[in-house]
Amino acid sequence: MSLPLLVVLLGPTASGKTALSLYLAQRLQGEIVSCDSVAVYREFEIGTAKPSLEERRRVQHHLIDIAGPAEVITAGDYSRLARQAIGEIAARGHLPIVVGGSGLYLRALLDGLFPGPPRSEALRTRLRERAAERGPDYLHRLLRRFDPAAAQTIHFNDVPKVVRALEVSISVRAPMTGLWQQGRNPLTGFNILRIGLNPDRDALYQRINQRAREMFSFGLLDEARTLVARYGASAWPLNSLGYKQALQHLRGEIALDQAISAAQQGHRNYAKRQLTWFRREPDVHWISGFGSDPAVQKESEELITARLQP
């Protein structure tokens, strides 16, 4: 009895994951499970390069627009919801295709997270207040007491990770790295095929530059303005690439062309980080090219059909 197939399509922003996923879903009776930490939010449209409504009518999409702009979705939330969606798709006899650029979300989905507590806003605020009083090293020194092993791995400048480790260690009353020993809760029951898109770096950067510029000409500023008016400037996803720069311009801090080039640069840096993350992902079938390229689409389709017929 062979396990149902789960296709995972990964790659940096602007590598053509959407185009490829639409092609594959249509050819192979697939449904798409987005793995994108910003596309989960409604009303974030232009800056997220979500598939269009027309595309979403043609192919069933999941995990897009599942939360309001003022809500917070975490890797844990994503993992649970995505697993549910994948199970349902497989039960329907369709091919689940996970399409993503958010490395942590993908890992949370495939490998799971350690059995730790979710974030605690109250604890975090308290920690940060103390840190403000007692200096920048304070949190890391504290972590050395609560979880020496974690303190060893986490750089003292990496405040968010230090805070999370403290948050876990304090609320569980045991070192976080001890919990890690219990392992993760990986996704089971599927035969996973990972396909990675890896276009030429210069070509990718050019495409990113062009796309980021288009976001502005397609109305990113208006969208950002509306979101701020409705949900306030502190809505978390407004910190995302493109939106952040749009807001800086709306506040009059930078000129429009500066906002555009900052957004382009942010996206380029992000793409590079994604590639670093995905290089560590096991068993990826890397294809060098864009997902919009027919040859790449053909090659991916063949990879999948080879796995479908045992």
Added chain:
RNA sequence: GCACAGGUGACCGAGUGGUUAAUGGUAGCAGACUGUAAAUCUGCCGCUCUCCGGAGCUACGGAGGUUCGAAUCCUCCCCUGUGCA
């Protein structure tokens, strides 16, 4: 044409006689990443070789000069900006 100001490594920009291959920043490259991850953080970053301790070479517009020693001082030349003509 004259008067100022200035030309520094891919870019911006400090340095104004000696621990200077040259502070910072940006870009770029590489890496990390266990519940905000489109976040956050780390390393490398003139060239060549390296037993990774280091060794050699080339560098601050160009050419000369002063000096034990110059990106830093002097002379001439080239170029840029601003002002006056």
